[in-house]
Amino acid sequence: MARSRSRRRSSAVLPGLVGPAPKRRPIRVADAIKVEIAMLLLQKVKDPRLEGVSITRVEVTDDLSCARIYYSVLDQEKAAPAAKGLASAKGFFRSTLAQTLNLRAVPELIFTLDRMAAEQQRLEQLFQEIRDEDGASA
Numbered sequence: 001m002a003r004s005r006s007r008r009r010s011s012a013v014l015p016g017l018v019g020p021a022p023k024r025r026p027i028r029v030a031d032a033i034k035v036e037i038a039m040l041l042l043q044k045v046k047d048p049r050l051e052g053v054s055i056t057r058v059e060v061t062d063d064l065s066c067a068r069i070y071y072s073v074l075d076q077e078k079a080a081p082a083a084k085g086l087a088s089a090k091g092f093f094r095s096t097l098a099q100t101l102n103l104r105a106v107p108e109l110i111f112t113l114d115r116m117a118a119e120q121q122r123l124e125q126l127f128q129e130i131r132d133e134d135g136a137s138a
Contacts, residue, residue: 023062030058032101033067037093045092049085052078056114060107067107070114079113086111 038055052074059068071086073079090109098106 026060026062026064029064029101029103029107030060030067033060033069033097033107034058036097036100037069040093040096044096045089047085047089049078049081050089053082053086056117064103064105064107066110068110068112070112072114072117076118083111083113 034055034057037058041050041053041055053071054074056070056072058070060066071082073082090111093109094106097103
């Protein structure tokens with residue numbers, strides 16, 4: 001009787017390395033979710049609280065059970081109403097994603113305000129102030 005040996009992949013990570021490369025499927029699903037929700041926001045959703053909301057990035061877990069959707073708002077004062085509008089439209093988004101993406105199970109959608117744009121703007125303003133001070137003192 002021949003004995004079959006099964007090869008196992010080692011999950012050990014060498015020191016200094018970050019870890020295994022990300023899987024391709026969650027990245028593809030995240031891209032599809034980003035495109036679809038952005039199109040829904042532009043074409044189908046009529047909620048005035050969601051005007052000026054743009055999807056910046058989407059991260060999906062490896063098991064495709066959860067999708068964290070980062071969004072930005074042009075006017076930071078409208079961030080709270082936008083969060084409520086996204087929460088109320090979550091069911092619509094999931095049902096539409098189920099129809100268009102052909103997934104066995106649609107990931108749970110978690111909307112998170114992306115503060116990177118505001119932080120980048122603040123840093124650019126600080127750098128501009130430093131340049132202005134350097135120019136004035138020279």
